[in-house]
Amino acid sequence: DQQVKQNSPSLSVQEGRISILNCDYTNSMFDYFLWYKKYPAEGPTFLISISSIKDKNEDGRFTVFLNKSAKHLSLHIVPSQPGDSAVYFCAASASLGFQKLVFGTGTRLLVSP
Amino acid sequence: NAGVTQTPKFQVLKTGQSMTLQCAQDMNHNSMYWYRQDPGMGLRLIYYSASEGTTDKGEVPNGYNVSRLNKREFSLRLESAAPSQTSVYFCASTLPDSSYEQYFGPGTRLTVT
Numbered sequence: 001d002q003q004v005k006q007n008s009p010s011l012s013v014q015e016g017r018i019s020i021l022n023c024d025y026t027n028s029m030f031d032y033f034l035w036y037k038k039y040p041a042e043g044p045t046f047l048i049s050i051s052s053i054k055d056k057n058e059d060g061r062f063t064v065f066l067n068k069s070a071k072h073l074s075l076h077i078v079p080s081q082p083g084d085s086a087v088y089f090c091a092a093s094a095s096l097g098f099q100k101l102v103f104g105t106g107t108r109l110l111v112s113p
Numbered sequence: 114n115a116g117v118t119q120t121p122k123f124q125v126l127k128t129g130q131s132m133t134l135q136c137a138q139d140m141n142h143n144s145m146y147w148y149r150q151d152p153g154m155g156l157r158l159i160y161y162s163a164s165e166g167t168t169d170k171g172e173v174p175n176g177y178n179v180s181r182l183n184k185r186e187f188s189l190r191l192e193s194a195a196p197s198q199t200s201v202y203f204c205a206s207t208l209p210d211s212s213y214e215q216y217f218g219p220g221t222r223l224t225v226t
Binding site for chain 2: 004006009032034041042043044045046049089093098099100101102103104105106
């Protein structure tokens with residue numbers, strides 16, 4: 001039972017354009033969401049997060065949107081750069097109890113010059 | 114400040130052999146985690162340790178044991194390796210009270226033949 005789903009295994013975007021990565025979740029107890037970025041042969045690194053009390057969080061070129069009613073979140077990267085090419089994982093957690101993360105399967109983003 | 118370190122980086126085992134994956138963090142974090150990453154599966158939690166002296170099962174604990182040796186170190190042991198345990202293993206740590214953000218090590222690529 002995949003509680004966090006990233007239905008697009010890959011995405012290709014041109015440099016300077018917007019990249020939109022999507023994530024859906026099924027567990028209504030999730031109230032905190034994170035995006036991680038992973039380069040080959042490295043561990044994932046934290047990118048941006050959002051609490052369920054918000055519907056948007058921005059950090060420079062990265063914005064995360066949360067639609068609680070649809071159980072959907074998205075990561076927008078504007079403008080996209082070749083260095084953004086990586087695998088992006090969505091993760092979710094429920095604040096009740098110990099804070100374990102449940103990860104999606106990842107989306108591989110390729111930004112071409 | 115090295116963050117989260119893992120040894121070894123690569124390992125090849127034969128079915129039935131045992132080994133221990135080592136993880137250490139120098140950030141004074143309370144909680145530590147072991148994940149495995151398989152193609153198309155995202156990161157799945159094997160075991161975690163909320164604090165020194167405690168360990169708990171995650172989503173896929175079968176075939177593994179862990180030891181929280183002290184606050185810094187959290188090891189993962191495969192007693193009798195199986196080909197299904199071929200994967201990339203990541204250790205992570207976090208301060209549970211203040212952040213859901215987990216810091217990951219560089220990973221150990223394990224192949225079981």
